[in-house]
Amino acid sequence: MTDNTLSTVLKQYREEVAHASLTRQAYTAILKAIRELYLQPGHSFLEREIADLLAMSRTPVHEALIRLEAAGWGTVIPRRGFQVAPIQAQTITEIAQISATLEGLATALVTSQLTDQQLTQLETLITQQDAAMQAQDLRRYVQIDQQFHSQLVAPTPNHRLGILIGSYADQLYRARLYAIDDRTLPVQSLQEHRAIIAAIRSRNAQAAQELMVGHRHRGSQEMVQIIRHKETPTGK
Amino acid sequence: MTDNTLSTVLKQYREEVAHASLTRQAYTAILKAIRELYLQPGHSFLEREIADLLAMSRTPVHEALIRLEAAGWGTVIPRRGFQVAPIQAQTITEIAQISATLEGLATALVTSQLTDQQLTQLETLITQQDAAMQAQDLRRYVQIDQQFHSQLVAPTPNHRLGILIGSYADQLYRARLYAIDDRTLPVQSLQEHRAIIAAIRSRNAQAAQELMVGHRHRGSQEMVQIIRHKETPTGK
């Protein structure tokens, strides 16, 4: 029954944290499997199934599922198993809204922190992103996009903020992966990146913040449209 | 030895969710005990102690502690017990910053949502807060303040945002309780509340948002000062 590929993937993810506790191994492996869509949105599975796949007892899996639920990756339904959080327009809209605001805050905070060297590094990423777009390599484009936002926000003195943004980024990453096939090439996104860097270079925190919020807002709009379209299928 | 009062309090909190699972009972009881400072910041306790106090086995307590750690209420340290998160200026600053921004977003979102009736209700709360201030009843003042912010943000269409703000409010509530004795009476806070309501009445979302962020920012500043002062005690 359980997908053969899933078993392989879980084991692979697990090895990456083989030194940690079994609970953490299970948590990491399952989270990545959900994020990478190996465990499909809306699908359910039983504790026992995953425990068998990971060759451990139910206990650490049970604890991992509790944490996954707390992190918003699904729901524990007592005798129905763990249901992986479905990807719904409403959900993604809410998350994107929160994330955009938080990233705006982080942008404002790092405006005075980012060194010229770091800014140059970010501009290099924009150039690479441009190249990826020219080459129609959407997957690579998205990958560099992640890197850009991650590096931009990294120097924030607010440690909790960084972690929080990261957790939302994971959620949005999954949604992006889910909607990637139907996505058009983002042309103005690159311009917005350049504008943000420009605002930071002139050390205008408020402008940088507003640009970031708008950038994230527009970026998610398109994704939500695609998800909403998938929710109400024309055929089938 | 375990505090006698703690035992009573835990049992009381537990009864409030007596229908739920033991894990949830433990989670709720311990969280409230931390929030209300019955479990002191920085102190550690063992799984076994709490399990005995709650008259349950270690298992549900263990699971509750995992969730509490995920929610930022403490740290599980393998053979040292669960350490209740200390109240530090840095931590509170970070949380307050995030919370202020999120509440600003929520304020902007509800500006078009709040009915005249709800606004009138909020103004009533301001009046009551004024009365509490006149009567030097600081505890009551803080209580109404909580209510004001809670009711203001409640109609947000972003459900996750509401929950997130609520969890941060719990953390800040604890810090406020911790710093309450040394706190001076807030005079301008009331004026700021009035200004926020005025901005909402004129349906100016951006103004309302900025006023809220500023309001929360200033409010936390004072609290952080007190905490910082407690961190580096002059006497003792």
Add this chain to the structure above:
DNA sequence: TAAGTATACAACGTATGCGTTAAATTAACC
């Protein structure tokens, strides 16, 4: 007496076991 080592203890991570209860399947009745 102080420092280092060995031993004892206990707390937690994990496994296993049990009872409850919800879901599913079958049987009975309309």
Add this chain to the structure above:
DNA sequence: GGTTAATTTAACGCATACGTTGTATACTTA
């Protein structure tokens, strides 16, 4: 044949048990 009731099954919550490991205490030695 369809609907309801009874019975079976199994998944999960929780308790218990065990092994590992870190910490503390005691003992030895300099």
